[in-house]
Amino acid sequence: MRLSDAIEEFIKTMMMEQDEPEIELKRNEMAEYFRCAPSQINYVLSTRFTPDHGYVTESKRGGGGCIRIIRIQRKNGEFLKYLLEERIGDAISPRAAQILCGKLAEQGAISQRTAQLMYSAIAPESLAVPIPEMLKDKLRARMLRSMLTTVARHGPAGGEG
Amino acid sequence: MRLSDAIEEFIKTMMMEQDEPEIELKRNEMAEYFRCAPSQINYVLSTRFTPDHGYVTESKRGGGGCIRIIRIQRKNGEFLKYLLEERIGDAISPRAAQILCGKLAEQGAISQRTAQLMYSAIAPESLAVPIPEMLKDKLRARMLRSMLTTVARHGPAGGEG
């Protein structure tokens, strides 16, 4: 298993066990525990604990410094609203779109299958036509908004419908 | 026996033995095992493990990366083959796509909701970016193929997935 995955899991497990929406950790301690460079911890945070993933982080340097990881909890439908009104905007990368679809499923706003279906529509392979990447990002945003609007209209998907 | 055939057989045997609809493998390990160029593995995947053959593949690059091969259930595989080969082609108009989605729902292949979702992704409003209509028809076809492949992979619609 990848180191990054192990660290990610460790942190999430820690949050689960403490049943707290936030935890504090010492970067150097973590690095020592996993026998890796301290900056590895930053890498994990910046690739797996972003706002798109549903987390925000804070930190304090200097003596007694630490990193705080906070899980954002949104009520049913709020996340969807946030995506449509703020997050997606008029362009979005494939990677971000994938993360957001995954997050929607995790939150139960859509089923895992619907998430896969949505992502398969906007994945790079689907958009493999000769147009600038910039346009693809715009297309993706439009499609995603359109699909999410449909989801919002027709209820939280996944069901038999 | 041709190398490609040997690799194909090896992979299929591996899936049989594990009795799993999906397996993961390392491209470089495989290449080493068969003493061939790593790209040979891609060749085998792209000629023998396509959706038309009843398989889909995913992969992840970078450290700890791997290739995942997923077998689509037989029933779905045949249904899919029909759709991909007979109905969609490499370009499709918005109207034809809409009708297709509707028929799929009628036949119970996908839920009404899924049909709406799929159509909202490929509707003209979603593709409202400045590119030739011809490209849009190709895009639509790609997206539809991709979404149907995903549906097939996860079983015939409706369920919770």
Next chain:
DNA sequence: TACTTTTGATAGTCAAAGATGGTCAGAACA
């Protein structure tokens, strides 16, 4: 005391190296 400097303990950034897999043109083969 009150203010400044120093020091040690943290964390952040960024670029380079390492580890995978992907693509494509052309050679080799059957």
Next chain:
DNA sequence: TGTTCTGACCATCTTTGACTATCAAAAGTA
């Protein structure tokens, strides 16, 4: 003559290390 196979080059993800920034407490100073 189409299929198979290879190799050079590319893209992506992970890991590390050198250098930088910040902070709190201790030490120095007027």
